[in-house]
Amino acid sequence: MNQNTQNLSPRLNQNLQSSGSQVELSELTGIRGVFLDCINDPFSNGSNDSLDNPSAENLESLENSSIRYIPDGLLVLNQGHIHDFGAYSALADRYPNLTLTHYPDRLITPGLIDIHLHYPQTQMMAAYGEQLLDWLNQYTFPMEQSFQDPEHAAQVANFFVEELLRNGTTTAAVFAAVFPGSVDALFAAAQARNLRLITGKVMMDRHAPPGLLDTAQSAYEDSQRLIERWHGVDRLGYAVTPRFAPTSTPQQLQLAAQLLAEFPTVYLHTHLSENLDELAWVQELFPGSASYLDVYDRFALVTSRSIFAHCIHLSDVEFDRLADVNAAIAFCPTSNFFLGSGLFNIQKAKSEGRSINVGLASDVGAGTSFSMLKTAAEAYKVAQLQHQTLSPFQLFFLMTLGGARSLHLADHIGNFELGKEADFVVWNLQATPLMAFRNPGPLPTTFRELSDRLFSLLVLGDDRSVSATYIMGQQQFDSV
Ligand code: GUN
Ligand code: ZN
Numbered sequence: 001m002n003q004n005t006q007n008l009s010p011r012l013n014q015n016l017q018s019s020g021s022q023v024e025l026s027e028l029t030g031i032r033g034v035f036l037d038c039i040n041d042p043f044s045n046g047s048n049d050s051l052d053n054p055s056a057e058n059l060e061s062l063e064n065s066s067i068r069y070i071p072d073g074l075l076v077l078n079q080g081h082i083h084d085f086g087a088y089s090a091l092a093d094r095y096p097n098l099t100l101t102h103y104p105d106r107l108i109t110p111g112l113i114d115i116h117l118h119y120p121q122t123q124m125m126a127a128y129g130e131q132l133l134d135w136l137n138q139y140t141f142p143m144e145q146s147f148q149d150p151e152h153a154a155q156v157a158n159f160f161v162e163e164l165l166r167n168g169t170t171t172a173a174v175f176a177a178v179f180p181g182s183v184d185a186l187f188a189a190a191q192a193r194n195l196r197l198i199t200g201k202v203m204m205d206r207h208a209p210p211g212l213l214d215t216a217q218s219a220y221e222d223s224q225r226l227i228e229r230w231h232g233v234d235r236l237g238y239a240v241t242p243r244f245a246p247t248s249t250p251q252q253l254q255l256a257a258q259l260l261a262e263f264p265t266v267y268l269h270t271h272l273s274e275n276l277d278e279l280a281w282v283q284e285l286f287p288g289s290a291s292y293l294d295v296y297d298r299f300a301l302v303t304s305r306s307i308f309a310h311c312i313h314l315s316d317v318e319f320d321r322l323a324d325v326n327a328a329i330a331f332c333p334t335s336n337f338f339l340g341s342g343l344f345n346i347q348k349a350k351s352e353g354r355s356i357n358v359g360l361a362s363d364v365g366a367g368t369s370f371s372m373l374k375t376a377a378e379a380y381k382v383a384q385l386q387h388q389t390l391s392p393f394q395l396f397f398l399m400t401l402g403g404a405r406s407l408h409l410a411d412h413i414g415n416f417e418l419g420k421e422a423d424f425v426v427w428n429l430q431a432t433p434l435m436a437f438r439n440p441g442p443l444p445t446t447f448r449e450l451s452d453r454l455f456s457l458l459v460l461g462d463d464r465s466v467s468a469t470y471i472m473g474q475q476q477f478d479s480v
Helices: 003-005 008-021 058-066 086-094 119-122 132-148 150-166 180-192 216-230 250-262 276-285 292-298 316-325 333-338 344-351 372-384 394-398 399-408 433-438 449-460
Strands: 029-040 067-078 079-086 099-110 112-117 169-175 194-200 236-242 267-272 305-309 328-333 359-361 424-427 466-471 474-478
Touching: 029 394, 029 399, 029 424, 067 086, 067 169, 067 292, 079 086, 099 333, 112 119, 112 305, 112 328, 112 359, 112 372, 119 132, 119 150, 119 169, 119 399, 132 180, 150 169, 150 180, 150 466, 150 474, 169 267, 169 466, 180 216, 180 236, 194 267, 216 236, 216 250, 236 250, 267 292, 276 292, 292 305, 292 316, 316 344, 328 399, 344 359, 344 372, 359 372, 359 394, 359 399, 372 394, 372 449, 394 399, 394 449, 433 449
Parallel strands: 029 099, 112 169, 169 194, 194 236, 236 267, 267 305, 305 328, 328 359
Antiparallel strands: 029 067, 067 079, 099 424, 424 466, 466 474
């Protein structure tokens, strides 16, 4: 046994024994700094993450909270995974020769998770003047045609992945285009940076320009090939991706469900109930269905591995159905404002007796920013307009652990639990003159200050606030 292992805590020794492998202490690295993560859902009852709670004044009360805050912490990494985590004072002696990176005046959080966006739309963000259906016809479809060219797809995919990292997003569920090569390009770009990424070929066999259409059968076969090539390789996952009900024939939706049956661990990723004209059109196209969600349900596309973007105009019955099957909702506030689609009712999803998995999503290119901070700030405003309040910790949950749970990845990512993959972001809370003016002095020492600082980061921060982004313990973006 390596001499240094004498220094390991009993807990750690136990872990090592149970995993059956011996860890070379010399291979460990450490990050020291100020850490914040979510260890549970702050929307669920019984949490004390409220400033109305008098005991929440001091940080010790975080013991029973869904939030964990460690003002001087140590994250010990082993081959890209979290080997140990806690207060620096408690852990430092156990790791005497650790190669340490110290961020004394930075906040470190888990990597952010964006559960719905479109990489082919990167270059058409800020397309003026239309709501969903006209926006698709006028801007989106022509832009997506250019992804027939694999070189163009590769160029945009590389830019897109760099943009995610620059914004602190370390996991994303992404629409590609209808062309299988567009999926290869994005998977390759993510794989090259060891990024966790879910994508899939858009399935679309009607109501789009001829150059963008597949057929029910070709979509099935292309998706099958892509799943076999990419799903479960490294950190990559596949999503069967019918664009939305109006652009797929019943036969195509049926074959999408067949793919889910053949490959039970792939995802289903689509749009649901975004715009009122879209809803009316769906009713026309599928007159026998009780609701928009029911269209997908009748084709067996509503499962625990389904991700539905938007969900603005859902009935209570539809919300109940999503809760029953444990499906996920992608809350896309900047997109919903931009296209004038409406206000997502998070209270219906997360309270009123329901606890639906909800994650935050940029929905680039209808969304107006890659920054999940800006996305969270807009989510707050969506709630405000409905006389609801989203706390800073609830917003933080939606873009970390909540996103991980929505994607069934909480065993791997979402917080700093031991054994998880070490994706994290180093934040500068004083990145701009305004932020420095708003947040003078040291990092928080009380719960109230922490909540305030976090909220100011969400509302005032953006890509300039990211000092560094780490993927599995390796720095993949550095602001300097
Ligand atoms: N519904 C169908 N396709 C799209 C899309 O590309 N973006 C958005 N926001 N909604 C859609
Ligand atoms: Zn979308």
